[in-house]
Amino acid sequence: MHVKSASDRVSEITLQLERLILSGDLAVGDYLPAERALSEQLGVSRSVIREALGRLTSIGLTESRHGSGTRVATPSGREISVGYERLLRNSDVPLEDLAVVRLSLESTIASLAASHRTDPQLQQLAATQAVLVNPRKSLAAHVKADAEFHAVLAEATGNRVFPLMLTPIHDLLTDSRLKTLKRYGAALAYSHHQKIFEAVRSRDASAAAAAMREHLAVNSRHLEAMAAARSKTD
Numbered sequence: 001m002h003v004k005s006a007s008d009r010v011s012e013i014t015l016q017l018e019r020l021i022l023s024g025d026l027a028v029g030d031y032l033p034a035e036r037a038l039s040e041q042l043g044v045s046r047s048v049i050r051e052a053l054g055r056l057t058s059i060g061l062t063e064s065r066h067g068s069g070t071r072v073a074t075p076s077g078r079e080i081s082v083g084y085e086r087l088l089r090n091s092d093v094p095l096e097d098l099a100v101v102r103l104s105l106e107s108t109i110a111s112l113a114a115s116h117r118t119d120p121q122l123q124q125l126a127a128t129q130a131v132l133v134n135p136r137k138s139l140a141a142h143v144k145a146d147a148e149f150h151a152v153l154a155e156a157t158g159n160r161v162f163p164l165m166l167t168p169i170h171d172l173l174t175d176s177r178l179k180t181l182k183r184y185g186a187a188l189a190y191s192h193h194q195k196i197f198e199a200v201r202s203r204d205a206s207a208a209a210a211a212m213r214e215h216l217a218v219n220s221r222h223l224e225a226m227a228a229a230r231s232k233t234d
Helices: 006-022 035-042 046-058 078-090 095-116 119-132 139-156 161-172 174-184 186-201 205-233
Strands: 062-065 069-072
Touching (some): 006 046, 035 046, 046 062, 046 069, 095 139, 095 161, 119 139, 119 186, 139 161, 139 186, 161 174, 174 205, 186 205
Antiparallel strands (some): 062 069
């Protein structure tokens, strides 16, 4: 007869509570029963309940407040992005593979952003451009503005999945963005972004996608050139 370990029990209870949350039986803001009540209801020790609740909190499904208990958290998607990024990092994904994914993903994003963007989002894009075109801004500021431009486009699609997919990819590309902007200058990134910006402002979906493809193709060539230069010096 197989006797379940404490770890097995924690996993089992975590899964039960997770299903209650994901099914909607426990809605956002609802408080879970107290540890003692859950312990009696589910027939496990309070230590098992405590660890199960900790796991739910670690993946963003619940939040605990001292003296108030544990309640279902508002979904943020950040935990998904973090896990996605960790997976990509641990898989040693080549930059060339990410570039191929970006080409398809961000071309679609640019197209949809042109169709669905709002005036406030257009102002956000313009703000990032103001930083990129300013030579007095630091390299770190240029890198941040570059990333924010793409992030705002993803939000402007109106599709909440795109930011979740794009964020970890761009986090992985921070180092390469730093190198390309340092070598080729923020002015070039600004000129590429400006073409995308104009198309998005004009709500020209096809032009926005084409401008993004051109931007990413040039970026890929720059990365290849830098990689070739490094291999010659190794």
